Amino acid sequence: MKTAMYLRISSEDEDLRTGEKNESESISNQRSLLRDYVCSHADLSGSEILEFCDDGWSGTNFERPAVKALLEQVRRGQVNCIVVKDYCAIIGLNQKGLENQGILA
Numbered sequence: 001m002k003t004a005m006y007l008r009i010s011s012e013d014e015d016l017r018t019g020e021k022n023e024s025e026s027i028s029n030q031r032s033l034l035r036d037y038v039c040s041h042a043d044l045s046g047s048e049i050l051e052f053c054d055d056g057w058s059g060t061n062f063e064r065p066a067v068k069a070l071l072e073q074v075r076r077g078q079v080n081c082i083v084v085k086d087y088c089a090i091i092g093l094n095q096k097g098l099e100n101q102g103i104l105a
Contacts, residue, residue, distance in 0.1 A: 001047040003081045004070055005034040008054040027055050030085045037083060044081060 009026040031051070038044045050073070052066040062068065073079045 001044075001080045002050055002078060003038055003044050003047040003083060004050045004052055004073065004079045005031070005038070006052045006054075006067065006070055006082060006084045007031055007034070008057060008059060008064070008067075010056070010058045023053075023055050027053060033085060034083050044083075047080070050079065 007027050007030045009024050009030075031053075035049070038047065038049060052070040054064040054066040057064040057066075062071070070079070070082070074082070
């Protein structure tokens with residue numbers, strides 16, 4: 001079984017912009033939270049974890065390198081489960097935007 005963790009934040013930490021860090025604090029926190037979640041659930045704990053990260057990318061569309069790679073693996077049947085901190089990580093749309101796209105009724 002393969003479990004994909006998708007991490008995203010649209011704005012970078014100030015330390016990331018100054019070169020003091022390689023990734024935003026939010027991404028580090030999301031990674032830790034999701035790894036803990038996968039490891040603490042018996043149905044996921046033995047799975048191979050794949051990580052997809054779009055640090056500094058807006059969620060208003062799917063034109064993001066990591067989300068494109070994730071969705072391609074899903075299409076190929078190479079991912080069994082996707083975990084995200086919240087749905088806004090994968091789709092940065094408000095409820096009205098979701099309704100307009102036919103995702104929510």
